[in-house]
Amino acid sequence: MSGRAADRWAETRAPSLAEIEALADAAFAALPEEFRTLCAGVRIHVDDFPDEETLTEMGCESEFDLLGLFRGVGLAQSGEVVSGQMPNAVWLYRRPLLDYWAEHDETLGHLVTHVLVHEIGHHFGLSDDDMAGIEAAADDITPSEA
Structure with missing residues (x-):
């Protein structure tokens, strides 16, 4: 290293x-327009870790086990908003993302995009192949990280 x-x-x-939220916002903005339009109302949150209730619900052994999570009623289930229902949301977890990033050979921007697409994909009931195609389209227009 020089x-x-x-x-x-x-x-x-x-x-x-x-800064992770800014990466997520940029990743979302780089997704295909048709996909973003269908995501109207989905909120993106960034926390350091999932809360204890989420860890227990998801069967996690460690607070580092979960990189992101979709919460809400996905379009695959019914998509209808019910009075009193919390809005659909995606959580990205900073510390697990950073831990994963440190152990793998990919950029942080790519990792955030991957987790965001995967979690939003749950909203739509998309297959892994569908999500890979959306992620590839986003990679084509996402500026490389310095």
């Missing part, structure tokens, strides 16, 4: 919740 590259990393901190 001195210049080492200097850059010496000053780099882990992305904050707001």
